[in-house]
Amino acid sequence: MKKIAQGPLTSFYPLPTLLIGAMVDGKPNVMTAVYGGLANGKPPKLNVGIVRSRYTWNAIEVGAAFSVNIPSASQAKQVDYCGVESGANADKIAKAGFTVFYGDLGTAPLIEECPINIECVATHILDFDMHSLVVADIKQTHVSEDCLTDGVLDTTKVDPMVFLTAPARKYARVGEVLGDAFKMGLELK
């Protein structure tokens, strides 16, 4: 297969689509982020990348509580809105029709309509040219009751959003299941 060198791109597929909740100037705010993932297994840590010109950045420092909310595909329009509007100009939570609740930390605003809500506390921040990479301890995970099957989180009910970064710049659903991890490769072993 012929390969074409395209320069140093951010063509990394797929990315998650996340809503980051934080208290900014004493009020709950939410922003959309697609730079993020898991940073450690046990104890669980996650990381998110935030552009420092974003309103939410004012709330982030080591020790700060914030939330990562996993939206479902049915919320794509609201999620995109929370990325194209700034909390400096609008009450995005109200305009998106979202409801805020608080969990164990008390200061990380959580979006009730999102199936999974992760409460976290920032532990490390690396400042790069455009984004700061924020690493955080996952302190608690709240799941909507209707996304459980026999008490266990059911991803088909979560119906998470997938982000396809540039040049696509599209949101998608998770599609066809290909197989079980740690299992389908065993026949090659």
Add this chain to the structure above:
Amino acid sequence: MKKIAQGPLTSFYPLPTLLIGAMVDGKPNVMTAVYGGLANGKPPKLNVGIVRSRYTWNAIEVGAAFSVNIPSASQAKQVDYCGVESGANADKIAKAGFTVFYGDLGTAPLIEECPINIECVATHILDFDMHSLVVADIKQTHVSEDCLTDGVLDTTKVDPMVFLTAPARKYARVGEVLGDAFKMGLELK
């Protein structure tokens, strides 16, 4: 919606499915990783999480060249194999039927069969209890010619894999497109 607190989980959806290539003990090796994403937009940086007991970890230090290869859904079995076998025990690249090539850096093994190959150099490493978070500069991106449409990367041709972490632990395809980012939310603005 009633919420159920489930404790601090790594239930973060979706995650990417990546093949990390590195020279270990002078030979090219590849491992599967699902902790990873973008860390900075311009200039592009990515991050991956690697468990330090993995064979590939021997090749990683600040300044080391390695690759992140984005596989396509048709490679799910081989990708899973590269996660359940160790390079200490087998030539995974040969057993998976992969072909290695080298790009600008010369020392980051790239998997020809993967539609996107990213060459990078580690710049920061944060060691956590289980994983080390490796941040790297993206130096070059190679794309298979058959994944371009009019010279531009076409994600539908890449057909990337989505990883659904515990409790699902499944690979999936990207499904139905929901809409355009930075566009579908504008009507709420």
